[in-house]
Amino acid sequence: MEAAQETPDRPPLDQGALGDAAFLSAHGIAQLSVVESTGSTNADLLHGVSVDPRAYPDLTVLAAEYQSAARGRLDRHWEAPARSSVSVSIVLRPVNAEGRPLPTQSYSWLSLLAALALREALLETAGIPAELKWPNDVLVRGKKIAGILAQLGPMGDGAVPPVVLGTGLNVTLIAAELPxxxxxxxxxxxxMTVDRTALLKSYLSRFATLYRSFCNADGDxxxxxxxxxxxxxxxEHVLTTLGKQVRAQLPGDHEIIGHATRLDDYGSLLVVDAGGHxxxxxxxxxxxxxxxxxxxEAGGESGYA
Incomplete structure (x- = not known):
C-alpha cells in the first residue's frame, strides 16, 4: 500500500525578487503586485480596468497566494491550497510599436501565446516537458498542470479594449489535493525545482517577449x-490535440466528431468529419x-475536460 504523501513546505512568493526594478523594466512589466488572498485575480483586474483604466496599463500583473473564487473557462470553479500554485493575471492592452491597436480578432491567440510561454518556462526552469491542449490548457504526460483564461475588459475611453489573462499553475499540490x-x-x-518565484519570473519573462513580438507583428x-x-x-508544433480523433461538444447538445487537423488564422480548431466536411x-x-x-476499435473512448 502506497504511503500518503506529506504536504510539502509552501513558502511565500519572494516579493523582493518579483518586484525588482531591473527585472520589471527588462520585460516591460508596468507593475507587479502580490496579495495574500483574494476571490479572483482576474475579477480584481477586470474591476480595476473598469473603475480606473489609467491605473492599469499594459502588462500590469497581479498574483495571489490564495484564491477563494477562481474561475476557469465556462465559469468552472476551482480552488487550491494557499501557496500551492502560481495564480497570476495580467492586463493586456495590445498595440504595436507605433501605438496602433491590434485587430480584436487576433485576441483569440493570446491564451495560446500564454500557454506556449508557460510550456517554455516549465521546460527551462523545472525540466518538465509539457504540451498544449487546445484551447487553453497545458498538459504533462496527458494530465492538466495549468489552465489559461482570457477575458475581454470594457472598451472605456480608449480605443484599445483590454484583455485580462489569468493563469493557474499547479505547483506543490500532492495527489490527494488534485481537483x-x-x-x-x-x-x-x-x-528540478518547485520554486514558485522562479517559475513565475520565468513565465512572465517568456510571456512578455512573445507578447511584444506578437504585438509588433500587428497580431499576425x-x-x-x-x-x-x-x-x-x-x-501547432506542441499542440497535442492535432492529429487526433476528437469529439467536440458544443452548446445545445451539438457535437462534432472528426479528425483535428490544424488551427486557422484565428486560432480556431479545424475538425474534418467522416464525410470529409x-x-x-x-x-x-x-x-x-x-x-x-x-x-x-481498441482503446474505447477516453476523455478529459
Missing part, C-alpha cells in the same frame, strides 16, 4: 516571432473537447 484524477502538479513530475500569427518561427507554427470549432463555443476512438 480531478486527470490533473497533475510540478511536484508530481520529478521537477503567421509572422516570425522573436527571431524564430511564427506563433502559429510554434503552437471541415468544421471550424472556436474556443468560445466548445464546451468539451475529448479524444475519441470509433466504436469497435
Amino acid at each position: 480531478v484524477p486527470t490533473a497533475t502538479s510540478v511536484l508530481l513530475e520529478q521537477p 500569427p503567421a509572422a516570425g516571432m522573436a527571431g524564430g518561427p511564427s506563433l502559429h507554427k510554434r503552437v 471541415e468544421h471550424v470549432v472556436t474556443a468560445g463555443d466548445v464546451v468539451h473537447l475529448r479524444p475519441w476512438t470509433p466504436p469497435g
Whole structure:
C-alpha cells in the first residue's frame, strides 16, 4: 500500500525578487503586485480596468497566494491550497510599436501565446516537458498542470479594449489535493525545482517577449516571432490535440466528431468529419473537447475536460 504523501513546505512568493526594478523594466512589466488572498485575480483586474483604466496599463500583473473564487473557462470553479500554485493575471492592452491597436480578432491567440510561454518556462526552469491542449490548457504526460483564461475588459475611453489573462499553475499540490484524477502538479513530475518565484519570473519573462513580438507583428500569427518561427507554427508544433480523433461538444447538445487537423488564422480548431466536411470549432463555443476512438476499435473512448 502506497504511503500518503506529506504536504510539502509552501513558502511565500519572494516579493523582493518579483518586484525588482531591473527585472520589471527588462520585460516591460508596468507593475507587479502580490496579495495574500483574494476571490479572483482576474475579477480584481477586470474591476480595476473598469473603475480606473489609467491605473492599469499594459502588462500590469497581479498574483495571489490564495484564491477563494477562481474561475476557469465556462465559469468552472476551482480552488487550491494557499501557496500551492502560481495564480497570476495580467492586463493586456495590445498595440504595436507605433501605438496602433491590434485587430480584436487576433485576441483569440493570446491564451495560446500564454500557454506556449508557460510550456517554455516549465521546460527551462523545472525540466518538465509539457504540451498544449487546445484551447487553453497545458498538459504533462496527458494530465492538466495549468489552465489559461482570457477575458475581454470594457472598451472605456480608449480605443484599445483590454484583455485580462489569468493563469493557474499547479505547483506543490500532492495527489490527494488534485481537483480531478486527470490533473497533475510540478511536484508530481520529478521537477528540478518547485520554486514558485522562479517559475513565475520565468513565465512572465517568456510571456512578455512573445507578447511584444506578437504585438509588433500587428497580431499576425503567421509572422516570425522573436527571431524564430511564427506563433502559429510554434503552437501547432506542441499542440497535442492535432492529429487526433476528437469529439467536440458544443452548446445545445451539438457535437462534432472528426479528425483535428490544424488551427486557422484565428486560432480556431479545424475538425474534418467522416464525410470529409471541415468544421471550424472556436474556443468560445466548445464546451468539451475529448479524444475519441470509433466504436469497435481498441482503446474505447477516453476523455478529459
